[in-house]
Amino acid sequence: MFYLPFKLLSEIFFTFHYQLFPADKCKSKRGRGLKKQVFEPYMTLEDVSHGLKRGELIQGQLRINPKKYHEAFIPSPDDKWDIFLEGVEARNRALNGDIVVVELLPQEQWKVITYAHLSQNSKSLEYDERTVTVSHKAKISHCYIAFHVMKAGKPQEGSSTPQTNEKTLQKTAKVVYIVEKKHSRAVTGSLKFFPDKPFALFSPVDHRVPRINVPLSDCPEDFNIRPEVYANTLFICRITDWTADNAFAQGRLAKTLGQAGEIEPETEGILTEHSVDFSDFTPEVLECLPQPRPWCIPPEELEKRKDLRRDCIFTIDPATARDLDDALSCKLLPDGNFEVGVHIADVSYFVKEDTALDEAASQRATSVYLVQQVVPMLPRLLCEELCSLNPDFDRLTFSVIWKLTPEGKILSEWFGRSVIRSCAKLSYDHAQSMIEAPEKLFSPNELQLDNPEHPIDEIHEAVLRLHSIAQNLRRQRISTGTLKLDQVKLSFNINKESMMPNSCSVYEYKDSNRLVEEFMLLANIATAHHIHRKFPDLALLRRHPPPKTKMMEELKEMCSQLGIDIDLSSPGALQESLNNLTGKDEYSAARKAVLTHLCSRPMQMALYFCSGMLKNEQLFKHYALNIPLYTHFTSPIRRYADIIVHRLLASSLSMSQEVEKQALHCNNKKMLAKRVWELSSELFFGLLVRESGPLDSAAMVMRVLDQSFDVLVIKYGVQKRVYCKATKGLQSFRYHQVGKKSELTLVWLPENQDGPPFEQVISIFSLVEVQLTSEGSPLKYTALLKRPQTNGA
Known part of the structure; x- marks a missing residue:
């Protein structure tokens, strides 16, 4: 028995499907003359908006597995397993990278992720009437672990159910709306000719993209006569439409690249597919x-x-x-x-x-x-x-x-x-x-x-x-706990004439x-703090969210089962664990590379963001660097984000220098203006006291000193200092402090010779009576404390 590759089976099926059941002649079971619906219609924008607000729908960026194009995912808001989308129908014409809105499927349709221990000779698992091939296994301490995903529900009676340590439900969903088509809709691939059809079938190299109907008028002139000549030719096709009643998209040929497998056409295809503008500047x-x-x-x-x-x-x-x-x-x-x-x-x-x-x-x-x-x-x-x-x-x-x-x-x-x-x-x-x-x-x-x-x-x-x-x-x-998961990077030796690689080696990162x-990091960190301080709502920063919690937990469980002690509690702990697991032998180096890759999977992408868009500054943090603020400042020739940061920095510097200069000038002028007003007010009040005084008023003590105290004259709102030695009728005074509270005890002479002296305690907030009187010099006045009224008065 042998198995055909899935892609080949698909092409055989679709070829016969086209010949026997052309898409434009498919009839709906619901009505004659209507095409059968392959995909569900999208929700309206209004329904999507309401669903998102109510939490019934979830928005995220679609990721399609490049090795298993029927599997797709979007991030889960609860920081657990990503939400799973199974099959092309669930993606509903969305392509890799698109921003989509999904609706969760009923819980009975969610997935069960199972970790099964296998014996050394085990090669497959039977569960839910399906055979799951062990695609990845690591032999450490003679223990194998297989990873597989199965439908939720009970196994069929009589089926062989593997022993599991843990079952984790993974939410499943379907796309109901495409918010933004991030994918370029441009793909490289080859053409297939169908006799008596007004279109050719375009098969993308990227299996995540659907096959595309291309009008024969777009194809080379002799394509329908000698299609075999173009069997190995790469084309670029752009998707123009994809209707709900067709498993295939519609598109137009954009360009003939050249022979498949050659560097230049393949490179141009890569650049075009990924929306890289490599045209000459206008x-x-x-x-x-x-x-x-x-x-x-x-x-x-x-x-x-x-x-x-x-x-x-x-x-x-x-x-x-x-x-x-x-x-x-x-x-x-x-x-x-x-x-x-x-x-x-x-x-x-x-x-x-x-x-x-x-x-x-x-x-x-x-x-x-x-x-x-x-x-x-x-x-x-x-x-x-x-x-x-x-x-x-x-x-x-x-x-x-x-x-x-x-x-x-x-x-x-x-x-x-x-x-x-x-x-x-x-x-x-x-x-x-x-x-x-x-x-x-x-x-x-x-x-x-x-x-x-x-x-x-x-x-x-x-x-x-x-x-x-x-x-x-x-x-x-x-020492502060940073993480660096170094991935292998190849360095190529290129023949300058043929531009073909002569050799390659692993790039060695040296001192x-x-x-x-270190100094680029230092500059980026310093700049991040500077622009955020100057523009707290406008700074362009770079954050690195922490890894997916559930994936980290599963990674730890897996490592534990493999006999590997790894601490995932913090970036520094993870780094130390990886460092401790290394050795000088080839096996240890390989194990570190594998573990580094496994540890990279739960990690999220670092992101640029505007500080004003996130209210919680805890979200500003850079997980791997373990720092609160970070940005990109050091590569403006090759990154536009750095140019924005430079502009912010330039604004902060020019504004802080110019504005600071102007601010100092304004501060000085404002203080002078305030003082001028105070002096002018004193001038006119002095005139009033001279012409109309003396003036009596209640006052409240504001501050107590050892020989005087300051008062606010309530009626006129002026502040004056009252000197004990200038107060008439005062026999003595003493100053003392209780804790931080200062007091003056004033001893007044009796009003008549037979009466005893009496005391008056002056402390903050004490009410007293004062008299404002003009001094000898024009426009100046003093505040004199009046004798308090006694019970016998």
């Missing part, structure tokens, strides 16, 4: 570039910036890099600390808002890197020349400069626009050589450097200092990479 965009050329920094711009052109500043990048957007500097200070700078290309200076260039960059959003090429976000004049921090050229930058201790403690921080002149373009290999040979004297030719102002030994010393500080920064980060990483 004349309108190019008109936004600086003129004339060669372009020089205007003198008035230089005057606005911190001039760092004489400093020893250099770049460290891959040897093949042409867009150098970050540079470093490190200067030893007299007190033994260091001045460390991260200098980032000031792309926002060239990419002005609301221009054709800005629109193009925002639409592209990022440079796209392939093995053999880069699709840049910006025109090459900017990304490879004017913005790239090439050595020996004046370049506009944003700088973050810290005063750091050798241990990496931040003593001070400065943000600002600057101008630099890089003295060296170091590759990671160059920097690594310097780190590995701290005592070696490199020659300029050895590192391809020739800068008399900053000799190679000065650059070497700066690299070593940065490396030392970076190691301390890294230790501090690790020189870590050096740059």
Whole structure:
């Protein structure tokens, strides 16, 4: 017995289906002449809105399993297992990446996820009259675990039910509305010819996309005569429609790419499918570039910036890099600390808002890197020349400069626009050589450097200092509990003539990479805090949500069953667990790679967001870095998000500098104005006292001192100080303090010689009587305490 691949079976079925039952002639069981409904009609927008508000519907981004295209998922709001959509019908014409609204199916149709222990010789499980093949197994301590998904419900009588440790229900759903078609609807594939049909059948390479009816008029002229000639030709087709009564979509051929399996047509297909704009920049965009050329920094711009052109500043990048957007500097200070700078290309200076260039960059959003090429976000004049921090050229930058201790403690921080002149373009290999040979004297030719102002030994010393500080920064980060799940990355050796790969190897991450990483992280974190402080509702930040709770629990259970002790309680605990599980042998390295991959599955994507859109700042956190605020600032040549951050930073700096200057001026003027009003009021009140006084009024004590007290004259609202020594009829006074409460005890002389003296206690909030009287000098007045009334008065 043998089995045909599912895709081949499908194609055979659909071929016969087309020949025997053409889609346009299918009859509905419900009425003659009506097409049979393959998919349910979508809900109305009004019903969807009400359903979402009531919590009856769920919105999310659709993910279709690339290996099993009949399985799809959307995130679950309860942070448990993702919601499962089974079959093409449940997806209801939505494609991978689309934002959809789903309706949950009844609970009896939910899935049961079962973890079954198998013996060493077991190869399949029978359950619910189905055979589930063991597709993944790990042999550790002679124990196998199989993962499979089965329909909920009781097994058929007589079926073999495996012993399970735990059964977890997974919600299932169906799509009822497509909110946004994120998928490009452009796909690569091949054409199949059907005689006597007005269309060809387009079979996408991506099995997650449906087959597409393409008009023969779109096909090559001789396609219907010699279809075999095009059997191995790649085409791009765009879906134009997909009706509810057809299992296939309708589309138009967009382009003939070339032969399947060749690099260029396959690459173009990949780019097109993923909506990557690799076209030339339009004349309108190019008109936004600086003129004339060669372009020089205007003198008035230089005057606005911190001039760092004489400093020893250099770049460290891959040897093949042409867009150098970050540079470093490190200067030893007299007190033994260091001045460390991260200098980032000031792309926002060239990419002005609301221009054709800005629109193009925002639409592209990022440079796209392939093995053999880069699709840049910006025109090459900017990304490879004017913005790239090439050595020996004046370049506009944003700088973050810290005063750091050798241990990496931040003593001070400065943000600002600057101008630099890089003295060296170091590759990671160059920097690594310097780190590995701290005592070696490199020659300029050895590192391809020739800068008399900053000799190679000065650059070497700066690299070593940065490396030392970076190691301390890294230790501090690790101690706070960070997580880095390194995935294997291949590095290819390409034949420059044929552009074919000669060889490949696993990219090795070295100390020189870590050096740059630490300071880029430091700059991004510092910038995040700065822009959030200045623009709490407008900051563009980057958050990393915690992993899916249920998936982490299942991962822990799985590891426990495999005899692997792993702590998933925090990012740092997980990192430590992975570190403890490693060894130097090949098996240990492989086990770590597998565990890293398994640990990556529950992780969620890091996301850009505007701080004003999330009210709960707990959601701002970056899980892997284990920090409250993070953003992207260090790669504006290749990321549009960084340009937005640069604009926010520029606004905060220019506004804080200009507004702060204006604010100080306004504060000063406001205080002067207030004081002028007070003096003017005193002037006129003094005139009133002189002309109409003395004036009597009740007053309340505001403050008690050792020989005086301040009062608020209730009737007139003025504040005056009453001096004990100036009070007539007072025999003595004494000051004492009880806790924080101050009191003055005033001893009054008797009104007649036969009477005894009496005391008056003055404390805060005491009511007294005062008399305002004019002094000898014009317009000045004093407050005199009046003798209190006694019972015998």
